[in-house]
Amino acid sequence: MNIVYQRFKDLLQGIFSCLCYNFFGIDLRMNKNMRSALLLVLVLALLSGCEIVFDDSATTPSGSSPQGETALVTRIIDGDTIDVRIGDVGYRVRYVGVNTPEDDEPCYAAARDANAALVEGQTVTLVQDVSNTDRFGRLLRFVYVGSTFVNQELMRQGYAEAVLYQPDDAFHSEFVQLEDEAARAGRGCHPTGIFDDGSATR
Numbered sequence: 001m002n003i004v005y006q007r008f009k010d011l012l013q014g015i016f017s018c019l020c021y022n023f024f025g026i027d028l029r030m031n032k033n034m035r036s037a038l039l040l041v042l043v044l045a046l047l048s049g050c051e052i053v054f055d056d057s058a059t060t061p062s063g064s065s066p067q068g069e070t071a072l073v074t075r076i077i078d079g080d081t082i083d084v085r086i087g088d089v090g091y092r093v094r095y096v097g098v099n100t101p102e103d104d105e106p107c108y109a110a111a112r113d114a115n116a117a118l119v120e121g122q123t124v125t126l127v128q129d130v131s132n133t134d135r136f137g138r139l140l141r142f143v144y145v146g147s148t149f150v151n152q153e154l155m156r157q158g159y160a161e162a163v164l165y166q167p168d169d170a171f172h173s174e175f176v177q178l179e180d181e182a183a184r185a186g187r188g189c190h191p192t193g194i195f196d197d198g199s200a201t202r
Ligand SMILES: [Ca+2]
Pocket: 080, 099, 100, 101, 102
């Protein structure tokens, strides 16, 4: 075995044993094979952890998929509206708390594409705030793909502005903050000026 590799491995094992002893009270000095196996587990755990640490996409507060209704996305209407199927029944879903440009406005296509990139053809989880539907009969929902919170992600990417339709305000202050950050960074639709009317209600 390469001597440099062996020394590096011994060093890592030493550090690992020390960490185990100090933080978990586990004394690993007596069994080298067990120590090697645990070191491998630690390295794999760290590597898998890195994916989570460096993944800057939006997640739920708990970092896991939320409880809600499962639906299949059948059509992208625009940046903030989709068609879904729940069982055998089709519904139109309007994302809560966010607004993307309409089809006669600048950045409509880019916002629609950003939404499609997140949810097209996907199985999503729909979560209700307070209202079930809006005045057009569309389901008002927070939408998740796995742990990615789509409403929040569109805000973060700068393709949506925060809007407030009471009483559905669960993430409003967070969305306002994300909009400010995206605007300052010039992300998504912000450079077009489409969100610059200063209104948070529509
Ligand atoms: Ca819109």
